[in-house]
Amino acid sequence: MAVYVRSLMDGARHAPARPRPVDDTRAARIYRGACSDCHDHGDPLPFGGIAMERSIGLSGESPRNLANVILYGLPAAQGQTSPVMPGYAGALTDDELAELMAWLRARYTDEPPWPDVAQKVREARKAGEQGARESAGGTGANPARVAEGR
Amino acid sequence: MTTRLEVNGRTHELASDDDTPLLYALRDELGLNGAKYGCGLGQCGACTVLVEGEAVFSCITPLAMVAGKRVTTLEGLGTIEKPGRMQAAFIEEQAAQCGFCIPGMIMRAEALLRANPHPDSKEIREALHPNLCRCGTHMRILRAVQRAAKA
Numbered sequence: 001m002a003v004y005v006r007s008l009m010d011g012a013r014h015a016p017a018r019p020r021p022v023d024d025t026r027a028a029r030i031y032r033g034a035c036s037d038c039h040d041h042g043d044p045l046p047f048g049g050i051a052m053e054r055s056i057g058l059s060g061e062s063p064r065n066l067a068n069v070i071l072y073g074l075p076a077a078q079g080q081t082s083p084v085m086p087g088y089a090g091a092l093t094d095d096e097l098a099e100l101m102a103w104l105r106a107r108y109t110d111e112p113p114w115p116d117v118a119q120k121v122r123e124a125r126k127a128g129e130q131g132a133r134e135s136a137g138g139t140g141a142n143p144a145r146v147a148e149g150r
Numbered sequence: 151m152t153t154r155l156e157v158n159g160r161t162h163e164l165a166s167d168d169d170t171p172l173l174y175a176l177r178d179e180l181g182l183n184g185a186k187y188g189c190g191l192g193q194c195g196a197c198t199v200l201v202e203g204e205a206v207f208s209c210i211t212p213l214a215m216v217a218g219k220r221v222t223t224l225e226g227l228g229t230i231e232k233p234g235r236m237q238a239a240f241i242e243e244q245a246a247q248c249g250f251c252i253p254g255m256i257m258r259a260e261a262l263l264r265a266n267p268h269p270d271s272k273e274i275r276e277a278l279h280p281n282l283c284r285c286g287t288h289m290r291i292l293r294a295v296q297r298a299a300k301a
Contacts, residue, residue, distance in 0.1 A: 029214035032214075033215065036169075085192075091211045096215065
């Protein structure tokens with residue numbers, strides 16, 4: 001038996017190690033730096049973010065929700081435990097955000113690419129700026145106020 | 151791979167990996183210690199700097215996200231001898247207790263005045279909402295921002 005098991009291991013031992021190609025696109029580098037710390041370590045909410053595979057924002061029909069969350073974050077709910085996320089409206093350009101969203105969709109879902117990412121990013125940005133102005137100069141626009149169709 | 155970006159008007163090639171938070175690169179590589187490490191989660195605002203004039207949490211912003219952009223830190227607003235308008239206003243109002251949150255408060259207030267030179271007190275409160283102060287310096291901070299807006 002030992003000889004048999006040992007013989008099975010030979011193949012594994014001699015199999016050449018397959019180097020994983022490093023994804024060096026700008027979106028992947030931004031993901032590794034900004035998102036991975038919270039989203040890839042399985043910590044419970046609110047200490048960690050949801051695993052990308054389970055995010056409805058990524059698999060949804062419209063990219064608008066994902067754009068809202070990345071731009072404006074998720075503010076803490078008053079008086080109860082809730083997911084929180086900082087927004088990246090100040091740091092990301094529209095191009096960077098659109099790239100990141102397309103990359104997330106391709107990497108974590110089986111859904112086809114969104115046809116209108118760049119357009120939805122521009123709309124989300126505009127709505128957020130509008131919301132900020134309406135709430136008198138606030139910088140942390142609430143996604144609930146900039147949801148699609150409002 | 152290095153990351154090129156402009157900090158306080160000077161171009162730098164940063165050697166840190168590009169998944170390094172901007173805050174760490176500013177403090178450890180450039181010795182700009184104005185921005186502070188508070189929560190590390192983008193929830194307290196002590197690390198706030200300006201990226202292209204917008205207030206940004208530098209602790210959650212990797213270098214990959216700011217490559218080629220213009221960053222302004224507290225040090226970029228003025229010097230001890232010649233403080234900027236916002237710094238001068240905070241000094242005038244003695245708007246600091248422990249002082250840890252103040253660099254972030256000043257940067258977010260600066261971003262506000264650049265976008266809206268004459269905010270009312272409600273606008274100032276809403277703009278500073280992402281920044282926390284645990285000492286209770288809020289009233290002095292509000293007076294300082296109002297003073298800077300009049301300066």
